[in-house]
Amino acid sequence: MVTDLRIVKTRKAIREAFLRLRASGVPVSKVKVKDICDLALVNPSTFYKHYLDVYDLNDKLEDETIDAMLEHYPDKDKILSDPPAFLNGWRPAIDSQIDDLRVLFAGRPEAMFRKIESMLVERYSARAVNERERIAAVFSIAGALHSLGLLKLEGGQSDDEIIAAVVENLNAIAARIPDGR
Structure with a gap:
């Protein structure tokens, strides 16, 4: 931790x-280190002490913003055990970082969902007792976030009850995955 x-x-x-x-x-591709440094009142050498390039900065900021969003999300660990609770916390969690999310993922909401999915899968996979649990977690998380993402990307209103039912069905299907032993 930087102190x-x-x-x-x-x-x-x-x-x-x-x-x-x-x-x-x-766009990220047009942002220049010099422009960042001029606005931040730092030298380019200072910028490069912290980041490889503009893309590294962008990637780190995306990760930090999603981490911050997940920190404001008390029910993030309930996607498998309590899908309705997970969904109830979804909007407030996103709203906690909405300004930065809109800027960082402008025109790329699917990239945001992929990063969130990746972070949640990593979290659940680390806790999995066996390969079946890991596969079930990946299956349910990817399915739930993909469904939620599609609804949001299409601009429609999502019905949390429908999505919760979909997640519960995904969990039931995943529970039937054989151990592979």
């Missing part, structure tokens, strides 16, 4: 400068 206040302030300035550029409509 040096100078490092914290420098990273915050770089982050805010990058997000300001992106929020103004500049």
Whole structure:
């Protein structure tokens, strides 16, 4: 954990400068380190002490933002055990980071769902007692988030009861996966 206040302030300035550029409509491919440094009031060498390039910065900010979203999500671990509770916490969790999510994933909501899925799968896979549990977790999480993502990407209103039922059905199917022993 970084505790040096100078490092914290420098990273915050770089982050805010990058997000300001992106929020103004500049795509990642057009963001220049020089522009970030000018806004953040840091030297390029300082930027490169913390990040490899603009894409590394973008990737780290996406991960940090999703991590922060999941930290504000008390029911994130209930996708398999209590799908309705998981879904009730979904919107407030996203809302906690909505401004940064909109900027970082502008025009790429599917990338956001993939990152969230990856983080949740990693979390559940680490807890799996055996391969069957790991497969069941991946199956249910991917199915639930894919369904939720499709509804959101299509711009429709999602019916949480329907999605909860889908997740419960996915869990039931996953529970029938043989151990493979």
